[in-house]
Amino acid sequence: MALIVQKYGGTSVGNIERIRNVARRVGKTSGAGNQVVVVLSAMSGETNKLVGLTQEAAEFPLGREYDVVISTGEQVTVGLLAIILNEMGYRAKSFLGHQVPIVTDSQFGSARIESIGTDKMAEELKKGSIVVVAGFQGMDGQGNITTLGRGGSDTTAVALAAALKADLCEIYTDVEGVYTTDPNICSDARKLKKVSYDEMLEMASLGAKVLQTRSVEFAKKYEIPVMVRSSFTDAEGTLVCKEDSEMEKVVVSGITYNKSEAKISVLRVPDRPGIAAKLFRPLTEDGINVDMIVQNISHDAHTDLTFTVSNSDYKKALKLIKEKTAAEIGAEEVVGDPNIAKVSIVGAGMRSHAGIASQMFEVLAKEGINIQMISTSEIKISCVIDVKYTELAVRVLHESFGLGNNEVVEEKE
């Protein structure tokens, strides 16, 4: 008997018929003698609808109340799945974030999990019940409802798997696994059988929408094997796990892109110690995550700083910098550009292979694509480019690093 955590995303629970389909899968796993904890997202489109309401209500909705509104989507789906499972003859009980409890900090809209109480879930599992937990939500120390940020249900699933010492965490989504790149852009994109936590981490943070970054961090930290698979087929998925020697042979595992960031440049800042801190501290305090940061060498004791934030934070960040921070640090001008994309190559094998970066830059140059920012890690290289070149860049990089080829046949899809 194994303890399995299964997470189903928004499209997998998009309507009652699909939730019934989820119930059948869950029932099958339970019927095979496993203990099952299910984590659900909101019905697809529902969270967007709720976010839309809050934005119609106010330009900058108060975080605490924003979370009260947008956490309702998951509450609906867990109740519905529990209803269906009970109707099918299983014992099943839904748990909201505050009922588990999943205790988080008080950073509304992007709270982090601090602890998970497992007693009540364990008690239900012991009784033979299927435990159905609302993803994406928690409760802070004062009893306020919090949410974990977009894709937070993945994090809920992996965190529950870690807390319950589960044998496996399955993430059911609308794709069959992790691909070498977006199949909508490259028709010959290939499904990966295995990918390391680190590679997945880079892919997730770079915009491959399969798994939320923090869920992979959790999985890595607690060494939870995570299987990403489709809720609509029985195809084997992609296993996200510890790096092994086989993986190291592959130089580049995948090409990812992210169109949901925007760029802000703070120009001609007097180059004094502490400038960067003064610039980024207020953003952090407002809960705005900064992704890439580039500062080049200075001229005439002045420097330019450029960074990217997510599109949803762009207006707020730009307003803050323009109206407040710019004057404090003596910047002459602040310019923003939301029309950018980040294209990246990721691979554990990069550590031991030279020339990968040059190859990437040459491929882009050959197509006349200008690189606006560059950032690198041990196993990835990212370039910010004009958003209109995104698909072109992904295609030429995918081909140049030999990711498409004939292995498609081998995967029998």
Place this chain on the structure above:
Amino acid sequence: MALIVQKYGGTSVGNIERIRNVARRVGKTSGAGNQVVVVLSAMSGETNKLVGLTQEAAEFPLGREYDVVISTGEQVTVGLLAIILNEMGYRAKSFLGHQVPIVTDSQFGSARIESIGTDKMAEELKKGSIVVVAGFQGMDGQGNITTLGRGGSDTTAVALAAALKADLCEIYTDVEGVYTTDPNICSDARKLKKVSYDEMLEMASLGAKVLQTRSVEFAKKYEIPVMVRSSFTDAEGTLVCKEDSEMEKVVVSGITYNKSEAKISVLRVPDRPGIAAKLFRPLTEDGINVDMIVQNISHDAHTDLTFTVSNSDYKKALKLIKEKTAAEIGAEEVVGDPNIAKVSIVGAGMRSHAGIASQMFEVLAKEGINIQMISTSEIKISCVIDVKYTELAVRVLHESFGLGNNEVVEEKE
């Protein structure tokens, strides 16, 4: 400085523009130096949509999970109102049932309030905050989410007013007050300035949709004056309060009707002691409320029992009686009829006036309307008739008891 509880119904919070309108009213009351507690329903249509989802999920959705789903509507509106109030510069904080806490019993779908914790609300009011509470929902002793049944937000409002010892409870709705009958049926229906708790209680329980019965019971018990008024106009509403001498002069205050009940007859039951208990106990245990009950004298030691339940419980009740209870009590046949209506006349003055019942029966007979069941209380007489005669019956009764007349002018509407 007064403490005022204001409740806004579904149509009053039907979209963001209307919630903004509610925020302005709330702000005005707060700005005038009052402490304000606001109770909200779900957006109009939202609860029906959620109920529809649960019914699509299962024929008999499990009560605990049903409540998890349908309590989300109010969670959305309280978050949105708090967002708007904060944007307008007020301090405002939303509270869900479990956050107040509003503790109820565990009768899912129609839970009763057992206690209300006022500490957290009092603390916020003291800080100058507007407290925004989700109507209709509570939490039982085990931390499960419960709901109070249709119209439960009225009960939440009056119960909060009682617990907080409020000076006034205002129920904002889409009508301007309590009328002598449904203005959609009688164009000369008149708005009442005042109505006693008892009259309102009969009207509410008989289907006048202005206030939920239990909310009036609460108001009567704790002597909370309740003002029913429109959120769309500034017209004065109807005050529900203690009976006074002026009220007693009016023989019949209003004509009400209810189309949302169904009739079930259990035929030729051996007439033994305990039969009624055996018949109704299982219904109660399943949370089905029985309204009217009629048992006539028996023939050949057999009797017929007829009762009404709400339409939403009809299928469930009929199934239970047919498949289980009928055999146990030896009934020969069970027949049901959902096509009925209950038409009633209500008035505190009935206590001291004779002949009111006769007048009612005569008026109906004159129109050829057959009376299927009769039930009376001190201040009301109800008749069950074929649903198709509802409007006709209401109109002729309204006219016969002189409710329309020229007072319409006096009310200046």
